[in-house]
Amino acid sequence: MRILIAALLATASLLSPLSASAQSMDVEATIKAVDAQKLNLMLxxxxxxxVPEEFNFEGLKAGVKVVVFYTVVDGNRVVDDLQIVD
Structure with missing residues (x-):
């Protein structure tokens, strides 16, 4: 039984770096360009x-300061949430 538990813990520790690489990050910056057709923002x-297909671009244009919460997926920064900074 102890060997089984040790094997499960070892497997879990090997897989934990995979989940750590998908953690959410954030950046505060100013929008440089908005491309609603390509579904992306340049900061x-x-x-x-x-950004996801259902993303609402209302109020977003060059010069607007935002906080972007994103996750890196396959080398691309994918927006999870966005807040306009007043």
């Missing part, structure tokens, strides 16, 4: 962020 940090 003044020089990076492009993809």
């Amino acid at each position: 003044d940090d020089g990076k492009t962020y993809k």
Whole structure:
């Protein structure tokens, strides 16, 4: 029984870095460009962020300061949430 538990813990510890790589991050920046057709935002940090198809672009344009919460998926920054900073 102890060997089984040790094997399960070892397997879990090997898989834990996979879940850590998918953690959410955030950035505060100003929008540089909005492309509603390609579903992405370019921020003044020089990076492009993809948004989901149901994303609402209302109020978003170049010059608007935002906080973007995103996850890196297959090398792409995918927006989980976005807040306009007043």
